[in-house]
Amino acid sequence: MSLDAVLADIRACRACAGELPHEPRPVVRVAPTTRLLICGQAPGRKVHESGLPFDDASGDRLRGWLGIDRETFYGHPAIGVAAMAFCFPGTNPKGGDYPPPRRCAQLWRPQLLAALPRVELTLLVGAHAQVWALGPRAESAMTQTVAHWRDYLPSLLPTPHPSWRNTAWLKRNPWFDHEVVPYLRARVSDMLAR
Ligand code: SF4
16 A cells, blocks of 8 residues: 555544544654654644644654754654554543554554655654554563663664653653763764765
């Protein structure tokens, strides 16, 4: 199946209609030229409204990790974004977002990844993406999985989610900024230069 055909099917998907508190609005941004694939959790409310992935404070922190600005993030043909679920899952009573519906990855992820043969590095942003992609190779907790980041190279790199909710995590784990971020920036710089 061509990438265009997969994307058309995803954008028309309404499989979760009736279970979401709003009309599904799939957000995915990839191209045949995608070399860096960013795999997060699911769009938040702001992204649901704008239709632009990581168009929020989390995206600003993520761009800092990548060492690129907004223009490059949204304009460079080597950068793609495909979360574990493409629609905003809604907000739970405690104020956080519900987890991504599992159905989305089951329905779409294998065919989408098969249509992206040029991907060299996939960022596994948060535990949902890590568990799906790493299976039994994922550690029992996100921190341990990210701490073993070298084990999954060169094609996969686990990171925490760049949400403000992980600011304390980043303070407790300074090795992420000191070791993982420089490696990631070097890989991204190399991919964008070619
Ligand atoms: S979350 Fe995924 S499976 Fe559910 S409606 Fe959106 S695109 Fe379809």
